Amino acid sequence: MELKPNQPDFLDLLRVSYNYRKQILFLTIFGMLVGIATAFLAKPEFEAFTVFYIPANNSISKSLLAENNLENFMRYGDEDQIDQAIEMLNSDALKDRVIAKFNLQEHYGFKNTKYPQTKTRAKLKTNSDFKRTDNLAIKIAVRDEDAVLAKEMADYFLLSLDSMRTQIQQARGQQAYQLIAQQYQKKQAEVDAILKNLSQIRQQGVFDYESQSEVLSKAIIEAETRVKAEEARLKVYQQNASKLPDSTIIKTQGRLAAAKASYQILKPTVANFGRLSGKYLELEALYKKEQESLANLQLRFEGAELDYKAAISQRFLIEKASVPEKAKYPQKAVLIFLFTLSGFIISFLTVCYLEFVAPRFRTRHVRL
Known part of the structure; x- marks a missing residue:
């Protein structure tokens, strides 16, 4: 009857780590150096953001003309309406407005490549973030190597959302207006x-x-x-x-x-x-x-x-976008730590493979 090799325990892991400490240390330091180089060579990106509430989708005429109904005009949108607004912000139609406004195909370097619009949309999606805050507001955050451009793009996202919601409202209103x-x-x-x-x-x-x-x-x-x-x-x-x-x-x-x-x-x-x-x-x-x-x-x-x-504002602005003074990405300390940790983990797993896994394959080969 064949005996199966024992599984390595904690002491075995410590022993192997000590025996290969120089190699592990070398790879860990190498990972740290790569992290340092990456952190200082990567182009800094600035993040600008704006925070706002959206109004409820109430009829303007009912809110303004009806007696004692003005409070409906001042109501904030509920969760469903916030999700609808975020869906509009993520839409290709709104992204295309921003791309055309700031000539992002050329800015991102995709103008003379294959599928420039698709690549530009993907890059813009990576560099922008739209989320609901804990207090049911919406935060638009945009990253870019140009701090001023990041601020202008955040403002234009908000302006385009306002315009799109107004257009949708007026399109529905036009149908009702023509019928009546x-x-x-x-x-x-x-x-x-x-x-x-x-x-x-x-x-x-x-x-x-x-x-x-x-x-x-x-x-x-x-x-x-x-x-x-x-x-x-x-x-x-x-x-x-x-x-x-x-x-x-x-x-x-x-x-x-x-x-x-x-x-x-x-x-x-x-x-x-x-x-x-x-x-x-x-x-x-x-x-x-x-x-x-x-x-x-x-x-x-x-x-x-x-x-x-009628064209009224589709937002209650809480925090206006401003030009960021400090780059947010890359976060050098975090990046260096991740590369250092990666170097340690890779070296440790490699040593464990050589000591515990590879011998088993050799043993099986000899038996066969």
Whole structure:
């Protein structure tokens, strides 16, 4: 029965480390020297950043025009809206704006290479960072070898985000504005048609149903009453003609003729009023209803126009980007430590392989 080699324990590791201490120390120092060279030869990069809150995606018209609703206009965006803003910052569309603005293809040295735009986007993605802070703000950080350019790029990322959110809002607002504008124009045409019909009826003598109805009713009744009264008076006078002078009967006949004339004049006016009043009342009621509907549409139309055409800031700036005075990358002490640690780990693992793993392979080979 074959015995398996024992697994190395802690003491074995210490023994091997001591036996190969010079080699391990050499490789560790070599790693440190490489780290020092890398730290001092690497081009320094400066980081500029800006911090801001985004407003909630509320309707401008509802926030500004509605009574006691101004607090909605001042609300900060929630987590979902913050994530949407970060998604916009990471989009290729927004990156392309920054690339074009600062000619980053040439700045990064990709202009005459294959796939320059793709490489520039990747480099810009590496050199920029967008994240949500603990207090639900957004931080835009941009690194570059040029401190002034890093600051300008951070500012332009924020400006481009503001512009993109405004464009999205206005694009949606434009659709709503066009739809409501069509409804408003259609309703205005309907109201104008009703007013035209009412105007035609007014030209035929119906102006105000209630007042005209009262006046005409009173006038026709009085005219008819006068006719009947004069007829009755004339009849009595004729029965007693021998006792009355002729002038009395003649005067009564004149008054009767005048009363009948007045009555005959009023009859067609009253008949015409009766014929048109029903249509007038129908149109007047319809006009009031449609006018109210038009007024509501006008409010919606004005609100949609405000949402479509208004351009307001899409950010609450907390910390404005400034030109960094000190390079953030590379962090020399950290870089030297990592290279030194890497040299130690590589040398230690190499020694362990030579002492514990390689002999097993040789033993198996001999047995075979």
